[in-house]
Amino acid sequence: MLHFFKSAQSVQLIYILDGLRSWLTFAPVADQTAQYLQVSLNLVNWLSLVYVVVAIFFSLITTWVLDTLGLRFSLIMGSWLNMLGAILRVIGMLNCIPEWAMFPMVMGGQTLCAFAQPLVIFAPTKLAALWFPDHQRATANMMASMANTVGLLLANIFSPMIISYTSTLFMLLLIYAIPAVVACFLATVGIRERHPPTPPSASMVTSSSEPFLQGMKLLLTNKAYMVLLVCFGSGIGVFTCFSTLLEQILCVKGYSNDFAGLCGAVAIVFGVLGAFLLGLYVDKTKKFTEVTKINMCLTSLGCSVFAVVSQLSEQKVIIGAVCAWFGFFGYSVYPIAMELGVECSYPVGEATSSGLIFVSGQIQAALYLLLLQALAKPMADSPLSVCVTGADANLSWTVPVLVMAGLCTLGTCCFVGFFHTDYRRLRAEATASPNTVTDQSTGGDTWANSTDA
16 A cells, blocks of 8 residues: 555656646747847747647547557656656757757657657546545645646746746756656656556446447547537637736736736646645545536636626736636636536546546647637727837727626536536446456556566
């Protein structure tokens, strides 16, 4: 049991270190990055957008790898890709590298890191099911999922700080490479088994995960899962728009970039706090559906209030409080909804069910961003604006934020009205015999071959 505990904590430590994701490295210091690499801001933005593109097109392969080859293989492969990408970014900033080759090498490193992200970010439900008993799964999922969120928070804080102290992009990338190297070392050396010595729950003893293609078919014909896929994916899309457009929405009304960054950080901090509390509560009560529906309703309320107060000037306290509310209920429901996806789609593989929800959110986020940006119209007069000067700097976001609130509310209403499901995994555990051990149909994670390297 002690060995199991240490192994589980080692896996979560790798998640936390790998949660220092590389995709947001450049966003808080976009101007300096463009200057150092001698490229436009549009090209700098692609250092972040490459993650969305790769996540959409690489998702099916990732879910197959996780559910077929297993969590251990996926974590090690993801850690190596992330480390190699981080190192390539550092090499691209060496003095011996020609100026014309710097950006391509940094982009190449970002692309490798982008391929690593789905292998890690799709896996929390797999980790929770494979390594933790049923009364700890929601908390374990929360910790693994929020590791990525904490990484985003730290990137917002440390990227500007490092640039201001060192005035060099090389040192920034070198510092970000350290946790990537440590995570790769821990994954390669520390994770020696595909699964713990003993099954953590009855569902892991008797379950037989469906083959990948059969699992996809079952998901697409599962009404409850499809409602969750579309409605919660819409919520992910709205929250992505909120995080991406926050600075542009607020600067028109006279709020500085520092304040916008603070609001984003407050939302993340309260989101992590909410996820921790909800994880503990759901582990004890198993009220996945109730918690998800209530949180989505409260998130919609916060989004609607934000649509109003964001159009007011000199209301920092109110805007900060609304961002905290939005983050507390919006961020925190993510791991719970992922666990709910597993419960309503069991025995489909955990990575497949959670991965498709994530991809749904990415696709809807891209569509929503295009829509909201198209609805933002130039302002003839904007005396309060502190936006960067330029043709598209001063835009009216009144209509887009109202549409964003409407999209959030529509998705919530559909979910509350149409989502109904049994907890299939919990039901299987309740009826399973704890003394019966059977092999799983997939080769990824099985207790039949306990000598697996």
